[in-house]
Amino acid sequence: MRSSTRVIAFALVCLGAAVPAAHAQDEADPYAATRFHIGPLGITPSIALSNLGTDDNVFNEATDPKKDTTAAIGPAADIVLRAGRSRLSGKASGQYLYFQKYDAQRSWATTLDGTWRFPLFRITPFVLGSRTNTKERPGYEIDARARRVDRTAGVGSDVRLSSKTTLVLTGKRSWFKYDDVEQYRGVNLGERLNRRSDIEELHARFRLTPLTTFVVRAQAVQDRFDVATIRNTDSYSLMPGFELRPQALISGEVFVGVRRFTPLSGDLPEFTGVVAAVKAKYALSATRFGFNVARDITYSFEALQPYYALTDVGGDVTQRITHAWDVVVRGSRQTMGYRNLVTSTAAADRTDRSWMAGAGLGYRVGDTLRLGFDANYYRRTVDTAEPRNYEGLRLGASVSYGLPQ
Numbered sequence: 001m002r003s004s005t006r007v008i009a010f011a012l013v014c015l016g017a018a019v020p021a022a023h024a025q026d027e028a029d030p031y032a033a034t035r036f037h038i039g040p041l042g043i044t045p046s047i048a049l050s051n052l053g054t055d056d057n058v059f060n061e062a063t064d065p066k067k068d069t070t071a072a073i074g075p076a077a078d079i080v081l082r083a084g085r086s087r088l089s090g091k092a093s094g095q096y097l098y099f100q101k102y103d104a105q106r107s108w109a110t111t112l113d114g115t116w117r118f119p120l121f122r123i124t125p126f127v128l129g130s131r132t133n134t135k136e137r138p139g140y141e142i143d144a145r146a147r148r149v150d151r152t153a154g155v156g157s158d159v160r161l162s163s164k165t166t167l168v169l170t171g172k173r174s175w176f177k178y179d180d181v182e183q184y185r186g187v188n189l190g191e192r193l194n195r196r197s198d199i200e201e202l203h204a205r206f207r208l209t210p211l212t213t214f215v216v217r218a219q220a221v222q223d224r225f226d227v228a229t230i231r232n233t234d235s236y237s238l239m240p241g242f243e244l245r246p247q248a249l250i251s252g253e254v255f256v257g258v259r260r261f262t263p264l265s266g267d268l269p270e271f272t273g274v275v276a277a278v279k280a281k282y283a284l285s286a287t288r289f290g291f292n293v294a295r296d297i298t299y300s301f302e303a304l305q306p307y308y309a310l311t312d313v314g315g316d317v318t319q320r321i322t323h324a325w326d327v328v329v330r331g332s333r334q335t336m337g338y339r340n341l342v343t344s345t346a347a348a349d350r351t352d353r354s355w356m357a358g359a360g361l362g363y364r365v366g367d368t369l370r371l372g373f374d375a376n377y378y379r380r381t382v383d384t385a386e387p388r389n390y391e392g393l394r395l396g397a398s399v400s401y402g403l404p405q
Contacts, residue, residue, distance in 0.1 A: 030089050031080045035402075040082040046402030047075045057392030058102055060143040060380070065392060069100040074109075076402075090114025097136070097145075105145055107135035113152075124158040128172065140310070140334050140354055140380075142301060143390075146182040146189055151175045154199075168203040184301055192301045194226040211248040216240045217255065223299075230268065231299065231306050235261045237275055244280070252280035261297050261307075268306060269339050271297060286320035292332075305338040305350065314356075324364050330376075331357045354380035372398040 034042030051072045057065035074095030081088040092112050099105040113130030132150045137143065154172025161167060174197045178190040199221050206214045217239045225231045239257030244250055255278065261271035278293035294312040314332030321327060333355040340349055358376030365371070375395050382388040 030087060031082050034078065034080050042080040042082075044078040044402065045075065046077070046400070047073075048398065048400040049073045050398040050400070051394065051396040052398065053394070053396030055392065055394045057390055058099065058105065060390045060392070062387040062390050065390070066102065068102050068105075070394075070396070071098040072096070073098075079114075086116060086118045088114060088116045107145065107147070109134035109136060117158075122160065124160075125155070126157065127153075127155050128170075129153045139298065140312075141298075141308075141336060141352070142184050142189070144182070144184040144189075146184065147179040148182070148189075149175075149177050156201075164207040166205045168201075168205065170199075170201040170203075172199050172201075173197070174199065187301050187303075189301060191227045192303070193228075193299060195231075195299075196224050196226075198222045198224075211245045213243045214240070215243055215255070217257070228306075230263075230265045232264045233261060233268070234264065235259055235297070239275065239277070241277075250280055250282050252278075254278050254280055259297065267341050267343055269342055271307075271309065271339065273309065288318045290316040290318070298336075300338065302338070304341050304344045306341065308336040308338040308352075311335045311337075326362045326364070328360045328362065330359070331355070350383040352380065352382045354378065368402050370398075370400050372400075374398065 031037075031040075031042045033044075035044040036042070049071065051070050053070065054067060055070050056067040058068045058070075059066055072095055074093060076091065076093035079088075079090050079092065090113055092110075094108065094110045097105070097107045097109070109132075111130070111132045111134075113128075115126050115128040117124055117126040130150075130152045133147075134150075135145045135147045137145055138148065152172055152174040154170055156168065156170035156172075159167040159169070175195075176197070177194050180188075180190055182189045199219065201220075202218045204216045204218075208214055217237075219237045219239075221233075221235045221237075223231070223233045223235075237257055237259040239255045241253060241255030241257075243253050256274065256276045259271070259273065259275045263270065274295060275297075276293050276295040278291065280291050282289045282291075292312070292314045294310070296310060297307055298310045299307050312332065312334045314330070316328055316330035318326055318328040334353065336352040338350045338352070356376055356378040358374060360372055360374035362370055362372040373396070375393070377391070377393050379391040380389060
């Protein structure tokens with residue numbers, strides 16, 4: 001982290017001395033967008049009750065699946081604090097996960113994150129931090145609800161080169177830590193996955209129109225594991241794409257690029273391939289289409305297959321029936337392409353697959369309250385001899401207040 005901070009600080013000094021003063025309009029004040037104001041503090045609260053129903057495969061088991069009544073409830077708040085010209089923007093949220101019969105699966109999760117920005121004459125330095133304490137499943141691979149704590153701290157700055165061009169430099173360190181007792185299929189998750197990641201990022205932003213910004217994201221990551229040091233890796237990625245404001249006909253973000261994944265040990269295979277981060281929405285009269293694509297490298301708990309390329313593609317269609325009622329259909333598909341150790345005797349790299357299909361009905365009361373009911377069917381196929389395939393159906397009602405509708 002120290003070397004990353006020095007590089008960023010040196011770059012900021014050089015750019016601050018070189019670039020002319022910007023004449024662009026100031027960005028919108030996030031304080032003004034909050035719903036309630038208490039002096040210098042702005043707050044937008046929300047609360048959601050979700051998954052109030054049944055899950056007929058609580059543990060994602062291949063045989064003898066267990067059924068239970070479930071619910072998840074939690075408050076959240078977007079917070080902005082004014083301190084002179086600086087702004088502290090953040091979010092605090094919590095969620096309680098309830099199971100009627102299998103009380104060992106019950107848990108409380110909290111997330112805190114924030115960024116403090118200090119606008120100056122030519123640049124806007126910032127500090128950031130986040131902490132997540134959760135017992136939710138960590139992804140599509142591990143079926144256990146395992147307690148872990150993720151933390152991030154970093155510094156950076158926006159550098160305005162012109163009215164339409166901005167550079168954003170960031171250096172941060174993240175820690176990923178499972179509790180010592182957490183295991184899955186006889187594997188201690190902390191020994192396999194606990195690590196520290198140093199991340200350096202440079203985003204070049206070019207505002208093409210008031211609603212569209214072209215962005216080039218460059219990132220370098222150094223992963224260092226606490227115990228499984230054979231997994232230590234350096235990686236680099238370059239992802240050009242677009243950010244589209246909510247007022248645009250197509251909104252969201254679309255990024256596609258390439259990542260170079262280079263393990264420090266010769267026992268792990270290298271990877272160079274396409275990565276993507278797409279979250280886009282398209283509105284056509286009373287119909288809204290959503291499309292998501294995520295592709296990147298993810299570390300595995302497996303000993304002989306330490307990482308996989310995850311491709312997650314999904315979409316949904318929401319149709320307004322009346323001003324208050326809507327229906328939604330959704331679906332997604334995931335593939336996990338595992339890579340074997342170079343020294344492994346396995347015949348070939350394996351690929352696991354999963355998919356989900358569902359539908360829901362919603363009723364809106366005003367602009368901030370929504371009542372809903374959803375049904376989702378899910379299934380996974382694992383390319384191993386051991387029985388790890390599963391399927392299930394989740395039925396649940398939901399009530400949300402304060403969330404965007």
